[in-house]
Amino acid sequence: MSELLRLNNIETYIGQYHILQGVTLEVKKGEVTVLLGRNGAGKTTTLRTIMGLNPASKGSIVFKGEEIQSLPTYTIAQKGIGYVPEDQGIFAGLTVEENMKVAIQKENEETHKRLDYILNLFPDLKKFWKKPGGLLSGGQKQMLSIARAYVNDNQLLLIDEPSKGLAPIVVEKVMESILQMKDQTTIVLVEQNFMMASTIGDCFYIIDDGRTVTTGPMKQLKEDEEMKRKYLGIA
Incomplete structure (x- = not known):
């Protein structure tokens, strides 16, 4: 599958706070890429940085072969990136x-x-x-x-915490809908609900303290109890 989006060593500040300190990831066309990590790790800031809402201070963001990290948010949206905020x-x-x-x-x-x-x-x-x-x-x-x-x-949807605050039966409906949508578009998903994330996702990136620490196919993470405990707090 061809690469649609790439983040290269992205760093982002919010005010005086150094939130992202080295996020690197690759999103392949036609896949659901899930960003995982504990609360405050930098997942939402990663999506907001892609959209230009929290501009990167260092690194590059390449979408369809073009660097977009210096563009205003409305231009990034016009280039084909949709954003569903938290x-x-x-x-x-x-x-x-x-x-x-x-x-x-x-x-x-x-x-x-x-x-x-x-x-x-x-x-x-x-x-x-x-x-x-x-x-x-x-x-x-x-x-x-x-x-x-x-x-x-x-061509790309960024979806932040779609299950947050929803009843389990509604989470199932949203999950089923995203599964259908993945046949039509590429998705980057931030999701704390591991059951939902592992059902929808093709691959994962774990962000910890503002850095990408590991990545791989979702099947690998589902079977790795130590990694889930260490980075996600899943016993």
Whole structure:
């Protein structure tokens, strides 16, 4: 599989704090790459750095052969990277329909096909099409956030903690949806729920104290009890 995204020794500061101190990873087209690590390890900052929200102070980010680390966030988004933030990032005062319209960069036949696909994947969004986003349940808000990132022709989706705060039955629905979406796009997933991460992921990177410490196929990590205990706190 061809390389879609590469981070080379990325360092990022937030204020005076040196959050990322050497993150290197490679994302192959058509795979789900999972970023794992304890809380505060730098996983969310890695996604935000890719999007230019927390600019890198050192290193390079290469997307489809082009360095993007110095570009503004809106340009990075236009190049085909969709972002689902940890806090979902929807507009609570807008309806589901309006949230989707705001997200669409270019309205064309392909966009309509993607919208139809995502509404079939998340029928609750179609059901509450005219309902304000702020009145949706937690799971429905997460579905809307994912739909907003997917509706454009993005070659890469960055999804941060999609299971956070959701009931187990809703987590299963979100997991099933992402599994279907992986046939259509490449995904970088940050996820604390190891069951979900190990079911969806093709490969993993573990980040610890702002550095990439190990990587490999997800099957390898599932069988490595010592590594899970050491870096993830899974007994």
